Amino acid sequence: MKGSKLAELYDANNENALYWTDGKVVYFREDKIKNADIGSFEQFPGCWAKDKNYCYSGGSKLKDGDSLTFEILNYAFAKDKNSVWTLEGRILEADAKTFEVCDTGKKSLGITFILTENNRKQGKESFVPYGFAKDANNVFYYDFQGKTKVVKKAIPSSFKSLNDGDFGYDENSVFYGKNILSKANPKTWKKLHDKYFYSIDQNRVYYFNRLIKDADAESFEIVFVSSIFETPTQYAKDKNHFYLNDTICSSEEFEKYVAETIARNKEAESKIKR
Template sequence: MYILATQTDFNELDQNSYYWTDGKTVFFRSNEIVGADIESFRFYTGPFAKDKARCYLGNDALEEADQESFEGINLSFARDRNFIWCASGKIDQADPKTFEVCDAGKFVLPVPSEMPGKLPIPELKFSYGYAKDKNRVYYFSVREGLSIIHNADPCSFISLNDGYFAYDKSHVFCQAREIEAADPNSWQRYGHGIFYSRGLEQVYYLHRKLQLADIETFEIVYPQNNAKRILRLAQDQYRHYWNGMEITTEEFEALNTSQQLK
């Protein structure tokens, strides 16, 4: 939990910045929170906060939240004694007694030092993550909101804590979707924060098979400008790939050597 009084500066370019005050008013980014009490205002990691009277999701008051027991768990989820909340609202199906988060609830995107106009921060953090209770597995993404993964087994479910991948005793998941035909006993990522993965006979990008990829020679390529995870380049002995799409040799070389990240 953080004290609002120490947050007096706001940089709109910093997407990690949420709550702050000008000494008179409480803000969630550029939005005024009408009626919020500065002295008692406290906030958690992500878009969750409370003061002596109310609980907040962003700049909206949560009318059903219990102020005394409300707390943010991670960047994606919060709870009180009665309900579970995600960064888009209350989760009606969740069981508060058995609910638990499976990871830090975030996807971290490094900001390369070589990037033109680099932000004054080393990384950006976005709300992505898994949680579960005795009945269900949940996935939250800042783009798609909350999903329930109906074929996931809560007892054996494990998140890889990268905002994207998880598995249970029978399935492998990328976000809220099952990776087709992936065996959790043989499947593996090519690296943390890299969206390519493999099974015994198949290469994947996110949840999707790369049907023509040669698994024996497939490798991740880090661009010469050291952008690393930004461009997500890969190749095998026959083909080149960018974000899971096959591209020409000329396109690959241009991306590999470009100093302008897009």
């Protein structure tokens, strides 16, 4: 992953201007970074940086990080010749020599709105570091919540990520983050839509990693409700039931929830146009 030079001003809406300098000191956002070298300082997507002396995660120096071999792998993971890091710190279980990322290391948080120069509201997609990685011994998952998790029972040699920040699979199992989808068959399993959390195999239906016990996999389908938001409300149905997330509801309740969602979307759209 290529780096870029320091910005002259901090811009909260521009990830390439989170590190900046006034010509005397290097800053991360509004905080000074002590002893950072301006001339050799290089920043990378995902709040990573380095100079000739140190490696950085946000405004913090990575203890014992080797600047010469420091390599940013994606938004969530970085390594040098000795160690592997996420933004929360070193992954003690990881083997730097065989470590590799499985995806881009970022997940969409959805659409936020900012004011433009002419006071118009503009939608902007936001991301956080999320994703899977692996080495010769383990599969790892980072979800921007505490330390990186080892994905137990995952097989590194056959593991693959869907690159959505959520799902992955190997030759035996399907995973939502570090959690297994019980009894899911990876040979027939599929996620139904990139912005929804429903998935199926030939016999079962899942919401996140939860099995929807009474759902019919053959007739199950998502009910798409138009939304300006990156992560829409989750509605679905099969030949027997209607679903709000993974909860069965009546047809009357379903129609009510859908109508309320459409109304909220229209209200949000009208605010953007003001």
